[in-house]
Amino acid sequence: MKNQAQRKERIGIVGAGIAGLASAVRLASRGHEVEVFEANPYPGGKLSQFELQGYRFDAGPSLFTMPQYVDELFRIAGASPQGRFAYERLPVVCHYFWEDGTQLLAHGDRDAFGQEVEEKLGVPAQRVASALDDSAHKYELTGRIFLEKSLHKLNTWTNWKVAKAMMKIPGLDLFTSMNRVNERNLKHPKLVQLFNRFATYNGSNPYKAPGLLSIIPHFEHQIGAYFPKGGMNAITQAVYELAREKGVRFHFEQPVERIQVEDGRARGLQVNGELHRYDRVVSNMDVFFTYKKLLPDQPHPKRTLSQQKSTSALIFYWGIKRQFPELGLHNILFSEDYRTEFDHLENGKIYEDPTVYINITQKLEPGDAPEGHENWFTMINVPYDDGQEWDELIGWARERIIEKVSRMLGADIRALITCEEILEPRTIQSRTASHLGSLYGTSSNNRTAAFMRHANFSSRIKNLYFCGGSVHPGGGIPLCMLSAKIVDEIIHENQN
Numbered sequence: 001m002k003n004q005a006q007r008k009e010r011i012g013i014v015g016a017g018i019a020g021l022a023s024a025v026r027l028a029s030r031g032h033e034v035e036v037f038e039a040n041p042y043p044g045g046k047l048s049q050f051e052l053q054g055y056r057f058d059a060g061p062s063l064f065t066m067p068q069y070v071d072e073l074f075r076i077a078g079a080s081p082q083g084r085f086a087y088e089r090l091p092v093v094c095h096y097f098w099e100d101g102t103q104l105l106a107h108g109d110r111d112a113f114g115q116e117v118e119e120k121l122g123v124p125a126q127r128v129a130s131a132l133d134d135s136a137h138k139y140e141l142t143g144r145i146f147l148e149k150s151l152h153k154l155n156t157w158t159n160w161k162v163a164k165a166m167m168k169i170p171g172l173d174l175f176t177s178m179n180r181v182n183e184r185n186l187k188h189p190k191l192v193q194l195f196n197r198f199a200t201y202n203g204s205n206p207y208k209a210p211g212l213l214s215i216i217p218h219f220e221h222q223i224g225a226y227f228p229k230g231g232m233n234a235i236t237q238a239v240y241e242l243a244r245e246k247g248v249r250f251h252f253e254q255p256v257e258r259i260q261v262e263d264g265r266a267r268g269l270q271v272n273g274e275l276h277r278y279d280r281v282v283s284n285m286d287v288f289f290t291y292k293k294l295l296p297d298q299p300h301p302k303r304t305l306s307q308q309k310s311t312s313a314l315i316f317y318w319g320i321k322r323q324f325p326e327l328g329l330h331n332i333l334f335s336e337d338y339r340t341e342f343d344h345l346e347n348g349k350i351y352e353d354p355t356v357y358i359n360i361t362q363k364l365e366p367g368d369a370p371e372g373h374e375n376w377f378t379m380i381n382v383p384y385d386d387g388q389e390w391d392e393l394i395g396w397a398r399e400r401i402i403e404k405v406s407r408m409l410g411a412d413i414r415a416l417i418t419c420e421e422i423l424e425p426r427t428i429q430s431r432t433a434s435h436l437g438s439l440y441g442t443s444s445n446n447r448t449a450a451f452m453r454h455a456n457f458s459s460r461i462k463n464l465y466f467c468g469g470s471v472h473p474g475g476g477i478p479l480c481m482l483s484a485k486i487v488d489e490i491i492h493e494n495q496n
């Protein structure tokens with residue numbers, strides 16, 4: 001079988017985020033001896049959960065796309081997901097709300113979505129279909145190349161598909177902003193705003209990010225948006241259990257202090273002052289802190305590490321003592337002035353009329369909240385931490401959010417909140433070591449961003465590899481999964 005190790009090696013992994021877990025499954029499935037050190041007492045990093053007064057909350061990611069990458073891990077491990085990991089495709093991906101009372105259901109089925117747009121916004125359904133075709137076309141041309149391979153290996157660039165994609169660059173809208181592409185394709189301001197929102201899926205600004213990012217709607221509206229049974233944390237649990245089954249050894253509450261480098265090679269990990277020797281090391285820790293904290297004496301790729309970070313988030317996890325039938329699993333309450341909202345984020349500020357996202361897993365998992373209640377994950381995009389007065393800002397933003405949601409849903413939200421927990425840029429950094437609390441590593445606000453992310457291997461230190469949202473191909477669960485796949489492939493190639 002192709003999936004066998006050439007030579008059994010000892011591999012140490014820093015961090016049990018989803019990319020660290022996926023790397024562990026892949027490498028252990030090749031027969032390697034894998035050990036994972038995790039600073040937290042639980043696996044999953046951002047992809048984790050917690051309970052608060054009878055409500056269950058997914059702590060970070062709420063949207064699940066490209067489930068095939070989880071299925072692939074089961075296949076590689078020679079296990080069946082049956083009875084262990086299940087998910088369903090969402091018939092309605094998102095409920096959109098505007099201040100003028102317009103409401104729109106973004107159906108998972110593209111024809112139904114087009115019809116809804118025609119009915120609610122008066123835009124011909126064909127226009128949505130054409131925009132989604134454009135999105136699919138761009139993905140077909142670039143997805144395999146830009147996302148599934150290392151951009152930093154010569155053989156990626158000699159692949160004929162790359163050459164083909166390169167020749168088509170004008171059609172990829174690399175030199176146009178995502179907003180321009182959406183204005184060109186969709187024309188109606190509300191529809192442009194809806195499609196511009198996809199830039200936030202990797203923490204970017206649609207008015208700056210290249211039009212190539214208009215591939216993102218293809219993931220949601222054509223490949224599909226899904227919900228894992230048991231909530232998002234079920235992804236972590238499934239991959240973690242799979243890793244354990246493959247013999248991976250986990251050490252929780254064991255932060256790695258140093259990567260041991262000898263003669264230009266990664267040779268081990270220092271934990272609690274003790275050196276653990278490995279043949280290879282994979283870091284799932286944010287690449288910025290991997291260099292700053294674990295490799296302080298090694299040369300750092302300064303340009304790569306100093307790139308603009310993606311946006312962060314401010315989340316209020318609220319227990320709500322009422323149910324709202326007009327809300328679904330994913331809900332967006334749009335700002336009236338999207339461009340000004342992004343200008344604020346760009347300048348390190350929060351806009352007074354922010355776009356509010358509400359995720360309610362209770363809609364699909366009734367046990368996630370007490371009877372008659374809902375578990376609201378209420379989030380706005382905020383800038384990465386640049387030393388802002390967060391305590392003051394959070395209180396101010398909380399008031400703006402409560403006013404906006406109350407106004408748009410016609411209910412006094414403040415009176416319905418039974419309990420609250422908050423996640424913000426500083427705690428995102430302290431809980432998962434994400435530099436400045438950014439959600440998706442570096443931003444994609446310019447056309448070279450995809451090429452500027454740190455590679456999945458070190459070009460200076462042999463046998464050192466990187467996976468996770470801060471390195472190629474970027475943040476978000478699917479891309480983190482792909483980073484693990486690339487790391488596994490590179491290690492395998494290096495062994496040959």
Ligand SMILES: Cc1cc2nc3c(=O)[nH]c(=O)nc-3n(C[C@H](O)[C@H](O)[C@H](O)COP(=O)(O)OP(=O)(O)OC[C@H]3O[C@@H](n4cnc5c(N)ncnc54)[C@H](O)[C@@H]3O)c2cc1C
Pocket residue numbers: 014015016017018019020037038039040043044045046047059060061062063064065254255256257284285286313315428431432433434439440467468469470474475476477478480
């Ligand atoms: C609020 C929020 C909403 C999001 N929404 C979505 C979404 O809807 N869909 C989506 O696909 N993505 C979403 N994302 C992004 C997604 O969560 C991340 O891209 C992904 O989970 C990052 O995974 P990772 O493998 O990079 O590791 P991380 O989750 O960043 O975990 C890294 C792990 O490494 C550990 N670690 C760090 N340093 C050390 C050390 N020295 N020693 C040992 N362990 C260490 C940390 O404790 C942590 O567990 C969201 C993120 C957040 C925060």
